[in-house]
């Protein structure tokens with residue numbers, strides 16, 4: 001029993017890690033043989049692919065519990081589907097959080113999870129809340145855990161909104177998209193801040209920077225003061241920074257804190273929060289920057305720096321996604337490696353809000 005359980009846990013860990021890993025591979029432009037090398041160090045490629053593509057099966061009835069989701073009402077007609085996923089969690093669980101915004105004439109669904117089955121679960125949940133049609137699906141960025149459900153939206157003829165080079169990233173199967181099955185790229189690409197009216201209800205879509213190479217979008221519902229940040233916020237969760245730029249990310253957090261000081265916040269991962277969650281994310285990166293600058297002052301190599309600092313600091317001990325902090329797998333661009341690379345480039349790179 002113990003053996004089977006341990007193996008199961010290892011599998012889940014690998015799934016989540018593989019998302020981070022393949023994203024990094026895409027970013028650095030590694031060739032496929034390097035992916036295979038890296039994967040071979042954790043599991044066989046075949047096993048990894050099988051797990052990554054295994055559809056979550058919330059069959060028949062709407063079964064949020066089986067998907068590790070809780071429906072939370074944040075205001076009239078504004079909901080979050082909050083995931084309890086962590087590395088080592090159930091493979092049927094939705095990895096990210098989703099949002100549901102209901103207006104007088106239609107609904108916007110934010111981030112349809114990592115599989116079409118989970119997207120269908122989100123859509124079925126909408127049906128339990130309103131008879132209004134789903135007018136749009138928004139991808140807060142291109143990563144698979146937020147976009148793998150897109151084919152379910154395409155099948156229903158629901159337009160999918162994304163930002164920046166997102167269609168190009170889908171076409172080239174960048175990063176975490178590389179190991180996925182069927183994909184559906186957004187068909188509405190926004191390259192400026194945008195307003196959507198769901199009948200009487202306004203939703204503002206605003207660009208953010210730092211997490212996903214120019215595809216981050218946040219959504220704000222002014223009348224309910226609810227902000228969906230996508231992965232600009234990982235609440236009580238170690239962020240995935242391997243596809244990001246920490247200083248740009250800090251700039252976006254600064255801007256969101258000053259623009260939405262009294263909003264309820266739905267993060268991409270972790271529980272719902274408010275301005276405190278934005279500040280905690282900011283503090284996490286400040287700590288990481290201080291750490292990296294101390295390495296630089298001591299003239300440490302990347303290997304020395306990581307070896308010296310791989311224990312998660314006390315304030316973050318209870319965070320989810322811990323393997324993203326230190327060197328869990330060789331070559332995985334976890335927080336420490338990314339911090340080393342980005343903060344040792346130059347201490348003069350300005351903070352750009």
Ligand SMILES: [Zn+2]
Pocket residue numbers: 096143145146231268269
């Ligand atoms: Zn994510």
